[in-house]
Amino acid sequence: MQVHKYDVVIVGAGGAGMRAAIESGQRAHTAVLTKLYPTRSHTGAAQGGMCAALANVEEDNWEWHTFDTVKGGDYLVDQDAAEVMAKEAIDAVLDLEKMGLPFNRTPEGKIDQRRFGGHTRDHGKAAVRRACYAADRTGHMILQTLYQNCVKHNVEFYNEYYVLDMLMVEEDAYREDGTAYKQKRVAGVVSYDLATGELHIFQAKSVVFATGGAGKVFKTTSNAHTLTGDGMGIAFRKGIPLEDMEFVQFHPTGLAGLGILLSEAARGEGAILRNSEGERFMERYAPTIKDLAPRDIVARSMANEVREGRGCGPNKDYVLLDLTHLEPAHIDAKLPDITEFARTYLGVEPYTEPVPVFPTAHYVMGGIPTNIDAEVLQDNDTVIPGLYAAGEVACVSVHGSNRLGTNSLLDINVFGKRAGLSAAKYAATADFVELPEDPEKFTSTQIDAMLNSTGTERVAVLRKELQDIMDANVQVFRDKDSLDRALVVIEELRERYKNVSVQDKGKRFNLDLLEAIELGFLLDMAEVMTAAAMHRKESRGGHYREDFPNRDDENFMKHSMSYRDATATTEGISGIRMETKPVIFTRYQPMERKY
């Protein structure tokens, strides 16, 4: 086992991690640990754009953008954070442009902007062109540009190093009012080198988590195989709360059975949804705006058609996205990539055949709670010195209960940069926290147990059962019964997980072992998501309870905070403690969310 010492350690090399690294790397001795080569990160899959009120093509300003973000999140957004993000959006885009990002341009040569769902002028008066983009590869270009600049600044990467644990100590401390509490402090992380199977301890003054989302909890998802909620899981096990985990965004149009995303742009260009009877069913659910209703409404309508037996295909489990009334030339000009996905992966020719689609788990709004400086909180307001989180793993919270399209690529840049700056600044004056004794013990024990287990359970079997149960019960429709059903299975799977064994017993590139460890994170995330969904007895944004179909501001205008706590029980689930945290209001009072 080797021990490395850095001022700053960043975990994750997607957009958020590399944006942090560019800042931190120029100011402090920094290492980036990532389980994937940086350019393999899922930021590269983002299509649509990154928004900022540049006003390059029409009047716009950051205040309108703040309002849209707050309203889009169904008022569960912390408004101070949304303001910061909307204000700093403009510099975030300009930073990327100066780093070399090849944005699409207007005829005058300025960064071009286009419309996206929920982004409006003057508080909802009309759609506004706010999304900066590079064809339908905006995320790819952001990821490449950030990596290029990391190369430029000689950022030190440890590629294919899986972080599996965080080293943390607790100290006795006193609050201003004299009450005693345990102050958490971070000492470093434990990582597993894929190539050799060796454990490496990284001691650091500052640690930044930027490990992305957890979409693989679900079967149908637009997320990569590697998005298994590792960062959230590690924090959770260390007693750090997870905020608003009931809020997962399901994007209406994933390729059926695969989950691969077909951007909202398809419906923007005139595509419509049909059921097995050939009916344009959105006419019934949203008579005025029909197929262009907000993401959560369209996703629920689709799921309802399938539930009522009007789904298509051999298993009647999807609906159709119909582009056949559009001119092929129009499709080619506006939707080249996604129509190619339909051809390649489903063998469907969108010119002449409708494309099978179904809602796909897309984005986790919740995550590790932070303040606007990306500092991680151990409860509602106590900062853990030296610990930061940014990107999809974090919850600042700028997305509230529903993220607007193009706001995540923005989030990772704004708060990634802030995390890098905060981490370097803290490291400049702080001391190392002493490593606990046997720092690798938890991880080495876990790995040895997996490798030596003679258990009969297989990772792939448990994972499939988990994903199936989550899709069936915790997707766009939820109620007490469905959540109960999910919880019974999750608890059963958690038991069976103890009996999991891996076939690959080697040290080199043992991905079999890592899939087993990732499954552990997935099980934890599924449990928290379901518990938080059980706790929130209302419907808001991405969380829809059929037994509580309305938003209930009186009882639920607050963030949920789930803690791992062996002694607690929440909603009949032992081992989780549920608390709440007030929402921060600055300018806007809650209104009904109508478009």
Add this chain to the structure above:
Amino acid sequence: MSTELPEPASKIELKPGVGGGGEIPTFNITLRVRRYTPESTADAYWEDFKLTMYGTDRVLDALHKVKWEHDGSLSFRRSCAHGVCGSDAMRINGRNRLACKTLLKDLDTSKPITVEAIKGLPLEKDLIVDMEPFFQSYREIMPFLINDGHEPSGERYQSAADHAKFEDTTKCILCAACTSSCPVFWTDGQYFGPAAIVNAHRFIFDSRDDAGDMRLEILNDKEGVWRCRTTFNCTEACPRGIQVTQAIAEVKQAILSRTV
């Protein structure tokens, strides 16, 4: 919406089969994988797996089926599973492709489908190679915008026409399918290889960049563009449809004329 479209019909007749019902077609394949497990066996060997697969399955699905249901030790990289992250370039029936973008039904399933690691990079285990030499060449061409002139307070302008000059090469996902299909690279590992040249092209032809001359000088090296023998393997292998050979030709031309 940019153009006014006629309102689509609120109900249409669907073709039989589209509306629902029926069986999902399956077929049988033999997946023949080149295994290399240095911890237990010194030499690489072929192993066959007989699998039943579905119509929309890709080579990656077949590999997953082996790993998840038959032999957990089979090792390969993958992440996005839809052709955007560049993790899973491999030799499939002798040609470099992404496993996640290659549908089984497009291959000849009457014969075994062979899958091997890409060539020219050190083999680590099964389908996994050491990517470091590949990224080393990439880093050597200085793959970042260099601009020593006046830093504007706002954005740098760029015309759509100037943007179009290098847009094709910005699509690269660094999968190494091109470089590891190049016969020159196989025999001379020092050669920069097509991917590095593609990424140099991306900056050399970017109107905002000032270091084109430096990059051209680097590629004018004996291990640079002149080693390219225009075999076109790279262009055929590129899963992003980048005109790799043309990009290399444009760089050669630029070195000769130093027009940038």
